[in-house]
Amino acid sequence: MKNEALYNYVLRLGDDSLILGQRLGEWCGHGPILEEDIAMTNISLDLIGQAMSLLNYAGEIDGQGKDHDALAFLRFENEYRNAILLEQPNGDFAHTMMRQFLFDAFRKPLYEKLLDSSDQQIAAIAEKSLKETRYHLKHTSEWIIRLGDGTDESHQRAQKALDLLWRYTDELFFETEEDLALVAEGIVPAMKVIKAEWSKTVTAVLAEATLNIPTNNWQFEGGRRGVHSEHLGYLLADLQYMQRAYPNMKW
Amino acid sequence: MKTMDLQELEKRFQEKIDKEIKIEPNDWMPDEYRKTLIRQISQHAHSEIVGMLPEGNWITRAPNLRRKAVLLAKVQDEAGHGLYLYSSVETLGADREATIDDLHSGKAKYSSIFNYPAVTWADIGTIGWLVDGAAIMNQVALCRCSYGPYARGMVKICKEESFHQRQGFESLVTLCNGTPTQKAMAQDAMNRFWWPALMMFGPSDDESPNSAQSMKWKIKRFSNDELRQSFVDATVPQAEILGLTIPDPNLKWNEETGHYDFSPINWDEFWQVVNGNGPCNKERIEARTKAKEEGMWVREAAMAYAEKRALKKTA
Numbered sequence: 198m199k200n201e202a203l204y205n206y207v208l209r210l211g212d213d214s215l216i217l218g219q220r221l222g223e224w225c226g227h228g229p230i231l232e233e234d235i236a237m238t239n240i241s242l243d244l245i246g247q248a249m250s251l252l253n254y255a256g257e258i259d260g261q262g263k264d265h266d267a268l269a270f271l272r273f274e275n276e277y278r279n280a281i282l283l284e285q286p287n288g289d290f291a292h293t294m295m296r297q298f299l300f301d302a303f304r305k306p307l308y309e310k311l312l313d314s315s316d317q318q319i320a321a322i323a324e325k326s327l328k329e330t331r332y333h334l335k336h337t338s339e340w341i342i343r344l345g346d347g348t349d350e351s352h353q354r355a356q357k358a359l360d361l362l363w364r365y366t367d368e369l370f371f372e373t374e375e376d377l378a379l380v381a382e383g384i385v386p387a388m389k390v391i392k393a394e395w396s397k398t399v400t401a402v403l404a405e406a407t408l409n410i411p412t413n414n415w416q417f418e419g420g421r422r423g424v425h426s427e428h429l430g431y432l433l434a435d436l437q438y439m440q441r442a443y444p445n446m447k448w
Numbered sequence: 449m450k451t452m453d454l455q456e457l458e459k460r461f462q463e464k465i466d467k468e469i470k471i472e473p474n475d476w477m478p479d480e481y482r483k484t485l486i487r488q489i490s491q492h493a494h495s496e497i498v499g500m501l502p503e504g505n506w507i508t509r510a511p512n513l514r515r516k517a518v519l520l521a522k523v524q525d526e527a528g529h530g531l532y533l534y535s536s537v538e539t540l541g542a543d544r545e546a547t548i549d550d551l552h553s554g555k556a557k558y559s560s561i562f563n564y565p566a567v568t569w570a571d572i573g574t575i576g577w578l579v580d581g582a583a584i585m586n587q588v589a590l591c592r593c594s595y596g597p598y599a600r601g602m603v604k605i606c607k608e609e610s611f612h613q614r615q616g617f618e619s620l621v622t623l624c625n626g627t628p629t630q631k632a633m634a635q636d637a638m639n640r641f642w643w644p645a646l647m648m649f650g651p652s653d654d655e656s657p658n659s660a661q662s663m664k665w666k667i668k669r670f671s672n673d674e675l676r677q678s679f680v681d682a683t684v685p686q687a688e689i690l691g692l693t694i695p696d697p698n699l700k701w702n703e704e705t706g707h708y709d710f711s712p713i714n715w716d717e718f719w720q721v722v723n724g725n726g727p728c729n730k731e732r733i734e735a736r737t738k739a740k741e742e743g744m745w746v747r748e749a750a751m752a753y754a755e756k757r758a759l760k761k762t763a
Contacts, residue, residue, distance in 0.1 A: 215513075222516070223507075227504075227739045229744075229746035231497070231527055231530060232531070234527055235531075238523065238524045241520055242517055242520045242524065245516055245517050245520065246517060249513050249517070266513055289742070290746050342753070343753040347748070347750065348745065348748050348749050350745045351746070351748070351752075436509070439569055443629060446511075446627055447626060448512050
């Protein structure tokens with residue numbers, strides 16, 4: 198492989214989009230309001246589109262002729278590199294919105310920095326995806342504030358979601374020695390820059406939502422190394438069903 | 449109001465209809481016209497929303513990312529159609545939430561086709577091809593419906609539905625040109641969806657009590673049987689292109705009539721499914737009711753937050 202570090206990096210981006218897009222698709226037809234059903238499906242659609250571009254590019258870097266479908270559907274569980282946060286089940290609407298918000302607050306500054314990537318393909322994908330991600334973050338920030346500062350029940354649900362999901366957030370900023378070489382080459386930004394932006398957004402929105410950041414900051418990780426939660430297996434069973442049951446066919 | 453006045457109003461109303469002038473929300477209209485439209489448009493809206501369920505069932509299992517994206521976009525279109533249609537219902541003075549409650553209580557109906565399960569991937573292509581295809585037959589005629597908001601909404605809906613129909617057909621072309629397993633999957637879907645698709649046009653004309661008045665008011669332009677025949681005539685050649693067999697031994701071109709003859713429909717099944725005894729009626733209504741009940745706190749939160757904001761502004 199020409200550039201294993203770049204492959205791994207792009208694969209992580211692609212898997213984050215793929216797995217979260219897959220999760221959001223589960224809401225289709227079951228949303229709390231018709232307008233929100235449409236919004237969640239729309240975000241899912243954006244993420245699946247991003248996953249296609251990113252995984253195609255990962256396949257190109259890999260150079261073994263794998264396209265986005267080969268990567269999305271035909272890997273084993275421990276070969277997926279998404280953050281554990283994104284494979285967490287949807288739970289209630291507060292849980293889904295909190296998961297999405299914590300991710301969007303990470304993705305937006307990341308794409309903003311990737312616009313300046315010396316890798317043109319990455320810069321182009323970032324440009325397209327940033328437009329979408331700005332909307333996603335606006336949408337989820339508004340909902341987090343509405344739920345946090347809405348009724349007692351919505352506040353409790355939003356706080357519970359934050360308490361449960363907070364432990365998975367640090368993994369978003371995972372960075373390897375090889376990544377630092379990409380940083381030095383101007384291909385990707387340093388994660389500490391992204392984390393600073395993320396913290397600013399998250400702190401401001403959660404404060405307006407009257408929600409409290411958990412005091413216990415014990416963090417989980419593993420997804421970036423292929424060690425996932427029990428939830429991913431079931432998600433992949435659905436995702437991969439057709440490709441596994443009917444191998445080598447065109448659809 | 450005096451009787452004479454009412455007769456005069458009704459006369460003028462019918463004259464407008466006869467002259468193809470659209471009826472708009474603030475125009476006078478007979479109560480029965482209003483009621484008929486509320487019933488029909490809300491049923492149509494419910495069909496779009498309930499129709500999201502069988503297809504939504506396959507979003508997580510779509511066989512590749514392109515098909516997943518296409519299916520997501522399609523189901524999203526259906527939700528959008530539901531929104532326009534509920535808005536049209538509101539122009540007639542009905543309440544969106546109240547009409548949805550009628551769906552959940554079983555008082556309001558929706559298209560029976562969505563009470564059949566989508567059990568294989570081929571069902572998704574088949575629903576696009578046959579179900580959206582049948583819907584278009586109905587809806588193209590509705591673009592000329594006498595009620596303005598419904599007719600205009602239908603123009604946009606028809607464009608999207610016809611796109612869905614072609615997407616469904618294209619998906620089946622891929623299966624029918626694929627492996628024998630894929631072709632068999634497509635045939636199996638055809639076998640299960642053909643008759644329910646023909647039932648989508650409703651009871652035959654002699655069993656359809658509301659039709660004559662709806663035709664006079666130009667809410668309807670063609671009878672159920674006429675539309676059903678047009679659908680069969682349009683669809684048989686498409687099935688031939690796919691190489692799929694239509695599950696009707698009596699299907700035959702009739703030189704004299706210039707139409708295809710086909711077997712009688714199983715009306716017992718039709719009425720059983722309409723009256724709640726189809727394979728998925730219970731699941732569909734349960735899913736929609738659950739979405740509404742579990743979403744209650746979200747809607748309450750949004751309202752409470754909006755009120756707080758309004759208070760802050762005035763303070």
